[in-house]
Amino acid sequence: GQVGYIQLGSEQLLIQPVNASETSFSGKEHFIRRRRSTKPGHPSRPQGPEEHCKVVAEKKRQKKVKSTSDWRERRNAIRLTSEYTVETLVVADADMVQYHGAEAAQRFILTVMNMVYNMFQHQSLGIKVNIRVTKLVLLHSRPAKLSIGHHGERSLESFCQWQNEEYGGAKYLGNNQVPGARDDTPPVDAAVFVTRTDFCVHKDEPCDTVGIAYLGGVCSAKRKCVLAEDNGLNLAFTIAHELGHNMGMSHDDDHQPCAGRSHIMSGEWVKGRNPSDLSWSSCSRDDLENFLKSKVSTCLLLTDPRSQYSVRLPHKLPGMHYSADEQCQILFGTNATFCKNMEHLMCAGLWCLVEGDTSCKTKLDPPLDGTECGADKWCRAGECVSKTPIPEHVDGDWSVWSQWSMCSRTCGTGVRFRQRKCDNPPPGPGGKNCRGASVEHTVCENLPCPKGVPSFRDQQCQAHDRYTNKKKSLLTAVIVDDKPCELFCSPLGKDSPVLVTDRVLDGTPCGPYETDLCVHGKCQKIGCDGIIGSAAKEDRCGICSGDGKTCKVVKGDFNHTKGMALKDSSKRSINSDWKIELPGEFQIAGTTVRYVRRGLWEKISAKGPTKIPLHLMVLLFHDQNYGIHYEYTIPVNYTAENRSEPEKQQDSLYIWTHSGWEGCSVQCGGGERKTIVSCTRLINKTMTLVNDSDCQRVTRPEPQVRKCNTHPCQSRWVTGHWSPCSATCEKGVQHREVTCVYQLQNGTYVNTRDLYCLGSKPATVQSCEGRDCLSIWEASEWSKCSADCGRGIQKRTVTCTNSQGKCDAATRPRDEEECEDHTGCYEWKTGDWSK
Structure with missing residues (x-):
């Protein structure tokens, strides 16, 4: 026998003799195995602007990074049928x-x-x-x-x-x-x-x-x-x-x-x-x-x-339509037949003999399911098994559900699942698959997580943190609105989140203040009854699946300020003492208050009920007024006691306010900016800036200071405009100026050496093609002369082929000229036959 390999392009076929095989007319039997290529084996994909x-x-020849698909799931995605x-x-x-x-x-x-x-x-x-x-x-x-x-x-x-x-x-x-x-x-x-x-x-x-x-x-x-x-x-x-x-x-x-x-x-x-x-x-x-x-x-x-009148497909196994000989003819041509002496191995790979050849050959592919491989046997999934009648149109049915898995979390709300298989029985040819889901999820509740424990999403970021040997994690979770079930993490102090994994762990909340949970990489609605996919909701009175008739809504608008603050009678507060809190949850007035801030937009909400009075206050800034909308519910039988009437005449109140921000002290490299502290008069809910002397009895607060323009001053390439094409017609060149500049802290730019700019220098020369090619006339063949006996006229079509439709009329060829044709002037005439 032979031992070695056959090189086919980038692949290798290993060959070795079968130990117990007998020598046949085609030689000694050998095993041929394909060695997996060490190189990627796919042609490259084109990278376009849209996935x-x-x-x-x-x-494919090489794998490239795949951008996010345009059809990735969105909150308003179409439901599956x-x-x-x-x-x-x-x-x-x-x-x-x-x-x-x-x-x-x-x-x-x-x-x-x-x-x-x-x-x-x-x-x-x-x-x-x-x-x-x-x-x-x-x-x-x-x-x-x-x-x-x-x-x-x-x-x-x-x-x-x-x-x-x-x-x-x-x-x-x-x-x-x-x-x-x-x-x-x-x-x-x-x-x-x-x-x-x-x-x-x-x-x-x-x-x-x-x-x-x-x-x-x-x-x-x-x-x-x-x-x-x-x-x-x-x-x-x-x-x-x-x-x-x-x-x-x-x-x-x-x-x-x-x-x-x-x-x-x-x-x-x-x-x-x-x-x-x-x-x-x-x-x-x-x-x-x-x-x-x-x-x-x-x-x-x-x-x-x-x-419904479409082309009907055969329902039998494909090998029942094609014999082994016919399959060999598909692979190697009409002169190929199946190698009879390889029948004991045929279900692992189809061996064929082409007329004129002395040995059998194979493409290492097994024959089609249903191909006969012996008496009352056929090939199924690469093995020769006994023939048993295949019941037609046997519909699949589910097995029993497995036991519920452990909860995905050890504290707080998590998810558990159970599975079943479509194998009781499996669907036969032409039969229907099992309907419904093979996996079922449900919510599981644990004891509340201890205070101070990072959020479940933060814990997942910390688990992927490359700096886990340090005491304090350097990664925090960032929620991307349209991808709530992908794990994005951001290093502390940086704004650019990094995709760590395309699927958070089951039971992760879709948002910081949402009851919806991520299950199997998708945001699932959780009803107030705790069932995944349930449509049950709390009514405005806090009752699950209620009708909203046990309470009434009090609402209104206050349009005088920008920043909001909240405090209860026990002095616990949010955003008080001139400090802006980070968004989060706070325990105030016997309930959990959630504070959300996105840019200038703020929201304070609480499920309630509150156990002590809450006071909504404002931080007075003199910037654009966005207004405050408030609403709350009270029982329908609620009566307020000792409710005081608003005073008809309010005394003027003078206070210091942070009315805006100064500009940053530098353009780059790290600077600071301060708030503008102004004296403000409040009267009848009207706010007016006045002279600082009117607030002399009130302690003036120190201005707040923020860092700004912390990005380092950098060098960058500056490109000029391309010059006109050197040729007005056909191919030419264009030039432009490319300069490396450095930004100073005061915002101005100075020229510097090219080596200080990152990346390759943009091109300064490119080829171009002029479009002003005049006098490009194209004429067709002359027509037949209008007269076949004497003088006439012949014509042709003249077209301007310039891309801009501009041709010199003075050089336009003639499209009509005189002609002379005498072919129609003569005819044969015959006389009488001679005697």
Whole structure:
């Protein structure tokens, strides 16, 4: 036997003899295994300004950082439904139809699409997605407007344009008829083009890419497209993988928790794996859920009533449609047959013999499920097992629920979950998947967390802190409003948060003062009854699911001040003594008071009830007046005792106020600014600035001081405007001035040496093309002479081809001239026949 390896591009095939094998006509049996490449194996993705405009290839050369998807879940996201239908157009290229033959190509594609349908029915996806073929087109010649070549991205763009022109005029939008639409146009949510042309993503040459698609392009008229290479039995995997991209799924390698595993959205096809043996990763499921919750997926909620007459897919196992010999012919051509002496290993990998060859060969792929591998046996998921009748249309059912997990938190409100599986029984071919969720969450309550303990989100930041060996953590949690269930942390003293992980721990509050909790990376509503997803709410009187009739609301507006302060009769307070508190929770008047501040906007709220009187005060600033709105509830039978009438005439009150801020002392490098302290008179709720001498009996407070413009003074590149193009017509050059400048603390800039500026120096020269190319006239051929006997006129068309439509009329060629033609002046005449 032989021991060694075969180098195929960037991959290695290890070969070694089977110890107990016998020598056959094709030689001694050997094992061939694929060594995992040490290099990344996928073509690079193009980086565009918008994530959803990307073209994703099934294989990539290098991994790039993926920006946040535009369809990430938002608070107002669309709710998921139990079932989605992808109405799919499938087009077979002329080269594929010619290779297989029209009838065989149709049978092959329908079998492949049945495999794709079953992959999207796999319970690991968590959502029922029906791939429905609404139109199958077999091209016998390539249309003039359809350009398919080695350059994959251009071919995909051409196909998308072509299918939109041919099949873009759908007659129905859901159940509503579209006025003026074509009757013969099938509904199309996604379009698949299958070709035998070997293509590459960004190069006009063959390579190992077998499929590309627009990321998140389903439902978009010119991006709902997939380009797949007919690579034999793995075509089903390629189409399912690319349709996954088209429905918003990224490669598993782009998600840290799912990288390095074998799933349908893995970056590389795993040789030796049967498509029916592969499942969807949890990351693919999350990507799909986020996409389906976005508005760009709404076409999947609408089903054209005509699609019930769509192309019917075969329900039998694919190997029941194709014998081992036929599968070899798909892989290696019409002269290939199955190697009979490899029957004992055929379910692990299909071995074929091509007429004229002396040895069998394989592509390491197992045969299709249902392929016979012996007497009353067939291949299932890569193994040869006994044939048992496959019950048709067996619907799946759930197992019993597991025990509840431990609470996600040891104090405060947390979350626990339980699971079940769709295996009692699992769904058979053509059967329905289990309906409902496979995971259920519920709220769990613990003892309140001790005072002084960091918030649950802060604890998660501290757990990721690289400086955990220090006594005080350097990271604090920051909540990003539109991404409440992702963990952002910020070093103390800095404003720029860093994404630590894309999913906080279950039970983390969505916001600092919200009852909603993050569960499995999504913000879930928690009803006042403690049930996740419950719509139960407290009424304005604080009663869960109440009718709001046991109390009344007192509300009003006070429009005189800016800063707010709160104090109870026991002297506990917020924002008193000229100090502005950080937002947080405070125990005042027997209840928890929450103070929120976002810029100049402030809010003080408490669930209540209060046990002692509360006094709302204000910090008097002379800036813009934003006003105060207040409201509170009291029982309907409440009567205030000893309520005093407001005095009709109030004496004038003189106080010192911080009426504004001075400018910063420096422009950069760290300075300070102080408040402006002014004497203010209050009378009848009116505030007026007066002379400082009027406040001589009141102690003047020291001005407050803040640091400002703490960023260091830096150098930066300053670019001038580009000069006009050196050529007024055709190619030329442009110049501009680029200077490195340094900012002084007083705000002025001075020139400095280039080495002090960060980053490469911007270009000072660039190529350009002048557009003032005059006198570009183009004339057509002369027409036929208007007379065929004598003088006439002949004409031609003269067009200005200048890009700006400017041509010199003086140089315009003639479009009409005289001509002379005598061909019509003569005719043959015959006399009588001679005797």
